[in-house]
Amino acid sequence: GAGVSQSPSNKVTEKGKDVELRCDPISGHTALYWYRQSLGQGLEFLIYFQGNSAPDKSGLPSDRFSAERTGGSVSTLTIQRTQQEDSAVYLCASSSEPGQGKTQYFGPGTRLLVL
Amino acid sequence: DQQVKQNSPSLSVQEGRISILNCDYTNSMFDYFLWYKKYPAEGPTFLISISSIKDKNEDGRFTVFLNKSAKHLSLHIVPSQPGDSAVYFCAASLNAGKSTFGDGTTLTVKP
Numbered sequence: 108g109a110g111v112s113q114s115p116s117n118k119v120t121e122k123g124k125d126v127e128l129r130c131d132p133i134s135g136h137t138a139l140y141w142y143r144q145s146l147g148q149g150l151e152f153l154i155y156f157q158g159n160s161a162p163d164k165s166g167l168p169s170d171r172f173s174a175e176r177t178g179g180s181v182s183t184l185t186i187q188r189t190q191q192e193d194s195a196v197y198l199c200a201s202s203s204e205p206g207q208g209k210t211q212y213f214g215p216g217t218r219l220l221v222l
Numbered sequence: 223d224q225q226v227k228q229n230s231p232s233l234s235v236q237e238g239r240i241s242i243l244n245c246d247y248t249n250s251m252f253d254y255f256l257w258y259k260k261y262p263a264e265g266p267t268f269l270i271s272i273s274s275i276k277d278k279n280e281d282g283r284f285t286v287f288l289n290k291s292a293k294h295l296s297l298h299i300v301p302s303q304p305g306d307s308a309v310y311f312c313a314a315s316l317n318a319g320k321s322t323f324g325d326g327t328t329l330t331v332k333p
Contacts, residue, residue, distance in 0.1 A: 211268065
């Protein structure tokens with residue numbers, strides 16, 4: 108498909124384990140965003156990529172969270188030593204370029220449950 | 223401190239009537255505002271946006287109004303349809319498209 112895809116769609120893990128979440132943006136989109144939505148909450152910004160660099164990492168909640176993007180395309184969000192409070196839906200979005208007026212297209216999200 | 227607030231967690235409207243969803247923000251530096259719609263188990267989809275230089279933007283049944291002095295925006299849907307039932311998120315953008323989202327309002331349109 109031509110949309111943003113994310114994998115896995117669901118992930119259940121045990122507290123203390125590491126998880127990797129993947130995002131495939133729309134082909135050609137240079138800007139990529141990661142958000143997190145906890146139960147009953149709005150979307151919380153985590154990190155933004157322009158190409159392979161991350162000008163804004165201000166939303167990462169702790170040093171257990173990291174993200175990378177390679178080839179200006181696929182991005183992975185890694186959570187080390189997961190905690191129960193990390194349970195949330197992790198959403199990825201891409202846009203043709205960063206900036207106002209550039210619509211962000213969201214993937215379906217990865218539902219992470221940390222037991 | 224939550225910078226974007228949607229104070230109504232839910233709204234129920236009869237089909238054919240107007241739905242009005244409200245959003246307040248605190249950061250006067252925000253200069254671009256968006257509304258997203260989200261169905262269960264799907265990612266949000268862009269609905270409509272407005273730049274801070276405007277006070278109204280209309281797209282079909284959807285109109286967004288911005289009152290900068292009150293730091294308030296609203297989304298009007300008229301006429302409302304059952305397929306509009308979803309969670310609506312208000313978002314405000316400062317730069318580079320990074321958006322700050324409200325907690326969402328669940329709209330139910332009853333047939």
